[in-house]
Amino acid sequence: MTKEEKLKQVCSQFTFKGIFDEAEPYGDGHINDTFKVTYVDDDKKPTQYILQRVNHLVFKNTVGLMENIEHVTSYLSSRITKEQQAEGYEILTLIKTKGDKSYFQDDEGNFWRAYVFVKHATGHTFAEDANMLYEAGKAFGQFQHLLSEYPAESLIETIEGFHNTIWRFKNLKHAVHEDPLLRADQCREEIQFALSREEIASTLVRGLESGAIPLRVTHNDTKINNVLLDDTTGKGRCVIDLDTVMPGSALYDYGDAIRSCGSTIAEDGENLEDLKVNFEKYEAYTKGFLEAMGRNLTPQEMKWLPLAAIIMTLECGVRFLTDYLEGDNYFKIHKENHNLIRARNQFKFVDEMEKQLDVMTEIINKYWR
Template sequence: MQNEIELILSIAKHFRTEGAIVQAYRYGSGHINDTYRLDTAPEGGTSYLLQRINRFIFPDAQNLMENVDLVCRHLQTKLAHLGKKEVQRKTLTIIPTHTNQLFYKDTNGESWRMFWLIENTHSVDVVTTKMQAYAAGIAFGSFQRELADLDAKKIHVVLPRFHDIEHRLENLHKALRAHPKGRAKEEAVEVLLREIASRETAMCQDFLQRIVSASPLRIIHNDTKFNNVLLDRDDQPQCVIDLDTVMPGYVAFDFGDAIRTIINRGREDERDLNKVKLNVPLYEAYVKGYLEKAGAFLSDGEIESLLYGVYLLPFMQVVRFLTDYIEYDPYYKTQFSNHNLVRAQAQFKLLTELESQRDKLRSIIQHAITS
């Protein structure tokens, strides 16, 4: 641990920080990048977040950081009327290196970046109140609205076909061919594979096509888990974070991904599937907040497509978690041997719960639009 902290402190010296860094430690619960909090002297001074970018998932750190920088600067311009201090709470602020680069690459080929830490905020893995769900809707609806006039052609596609279900299914079938034995032969895996196969055609030819035909390409977040919204002490939305996946896409993708984390009474990796139940009041609160901010710029077709995202994104996450499990966990960080299988099973249970409440979920969207 000591060697790790020494490394972090040595990396931090390459960035334009204020004050002497006196403390460094691991921070957050992200699945992909390694994150550290850095505190400076004197006490109460500026703090920072230092991240090691996962080079296996994001091999082109330059394009990745150009995207993040472009989005942050655009948001900062749109919010400039709020004043500098408020803007720093509403958007991420990149700390450049001493050579004015957006990231630093060390001698081992690892890429590091730094952000100004937004103090007195927190993120939540499981939504527990309607206020939190409403706040998330406000945050992601505002995020899409503020980026609606940014040219999507300026954004690098750092993860091609990221929300393409056909691509995700292709990867699953490749994994099965590459690993025909081992985990692929486990009974629990075979059960999920049968359920996935029974829904493939509908998801690809019905749900996805309806989203694409009804929607223009917009700049979206692509990873709208609830813990990617920072809240203040009163659970009011402050900032949307984790911008690595910001790319052109369809608003239904962001909507569906948010709903799968907000409506679930259980955790994303819940072992007890009886706890994976729908919290419809939280769904209703999110829809209200989201459409308050995004409803004015969305087309009727896009609004109609939102519900398709509610089913497509959990299904896609089942496929992704199961693929990672079959391939022995190269993508998502795991804490135990069958962690990705547990995640896949929990997501599938969530999908079946959503399928049983389709009419109710549709009516809530329609009511929010007309009220």
């Protein structure tokens, strides 16, 4: 059976309308296999869908993951306002199988799912201007606003302990102690930088445990490429990639977004003298996020928003450093010492944000309502 025949066979399990025409690889995701599928009606008018093979080696409880997505998207569809729809905001829509399930499992044990294709909208790897970040922040803020009353505890953790910084630091200390490749001596300064901030890094985890901040539904991968922007208006159209939607803190999502977009250089850039907080990008994302979600945040969440950006960046640096010590088993590397370079970059960004904490707080207070 050819690849196209296989895809056609999988497609036949879903309630697509029309006759199968073609399926082609789509996007640049690194975890799931994604295809754009075209069906045509009797007049050859095309309708397109997204078909994905879920990587069940990464997401081991794929059934639970799909239940999360099914319940969350259904709830979002019931909550979206006419005003949001008029502005073009859309909810990712699952296509059911002919057996009325949210996924199809083939004879080889692979899990497949399908979505309505969002037309005339694109995911961007990099923000070309601050307005793109404003629209991304607003879209993620709307996503969390619509889910603000959803019972987050009813969702499963698709990746257990994903933002558990206490656990991340335990892994780092274990990697330092074991030092299987004798790399620890090359990064003593970075190890000390991280460990000296271990207590502050646990703030959000402790806050959730104590009830100081509420448990919410979180996206957990708030990079700009997970918002489709309208090709004509540039507005945020649809939040995608819901595999890591699970219980957590809104501060995780905000902090990780700033981590990914708020620096003046790329996360593996080596010229650290050029690394500063890009306040134009920081303010643009913050403004969009708070315009949509600010009214739902508690005073304590608002107080910890700038700290969240520091903690999420520190956590990511710890993960890079741990992977470097363990032999680069998790993050793909493309040059020598790549994960150590990434860790140094993230720690420098942490240092810069610590110095600018008052300015970051002023910007947040400017848009809280």
